[in-house]
Amino acid sequence: MTTTIDRVENPTVDEFRENYLSKEKPVIITGVVKHWPAYGKWNPEYLEKTYADRMLPITAITDGDYCSALTKELSVRDYMSYLNEGHKSNTKYYLAEQPVKDHLPELQDDMIIPTYFDEREGGAHSVFYIGKDNFSQLHYHEFGSAVCSILYGEKNFRLFPPSESKYLYKYPFNTPLSNMSKTTSLEPDRDEFPLYYKAKYIDIALKEGEMLFIPVYWWHSIRNFDLNIATVTFWGRDIWYRHPPPALWIDYLYQFIRGIPSLTKTLPKRISNQFKKIMS
């Protein structure tokens, strides 16, 4: 079942915090990214011309399964030709989730970190994505909020509220993939994943110059059709950010209980280190 999302032009920090951040409600923000130096500058020709020989880690995703993806190094030139040529293979190359400051630090100042969030939300870091004709597997962020900003082209998001978690075939909590769904497409097999088709979702075509606020615990998967360039800025801390939504409580309780044995092993050492520090 599809639901809708607000599209708001340049909201003030107070409007954003009151209407969206505090309610953990996604929104499309317009009129902000268009003022970044990156807007109108970051495009495939510019990147290829300026950084042709720069090597980038490219993720190779087979059959939409992000969880078992491999990484290989390609130059900007080779990656752009791969995208331009168009390939029919089940393995798709994707420049995904790479820190801008590590790979193209010259571009770091072209982005403006929005002031909607502050240090209570944790530190911010930005990564970039350049892709075409591929899919990013359904997942949520448990450590904080994120915004996705489109500098070139268009990206298609499917967002599911946290309340729909029961339909989304989450990997179990005792695995490193516990924030991911086992589904690997927008239309997973109906016999294998029947509940998926009961979930409410929002489909969004996020356009050039727009920014999407993705609240903590909201599930999202992404379909890229034509070539696009985007950044995602994450805020977060290394600990759980807000209490998990009721739909995930049982899973989180299970994870907590499983963690107790390792906590009892490390706790005495931590206390004794602290004690030594105080006494020295």
Ligand SMILES: O=C(O)CCC(=O)C(=O)O
């Ligand atoms: O754009 C993508 O492919 C993935 C973005 C994403 O999943 C995220 O922002 O967490």
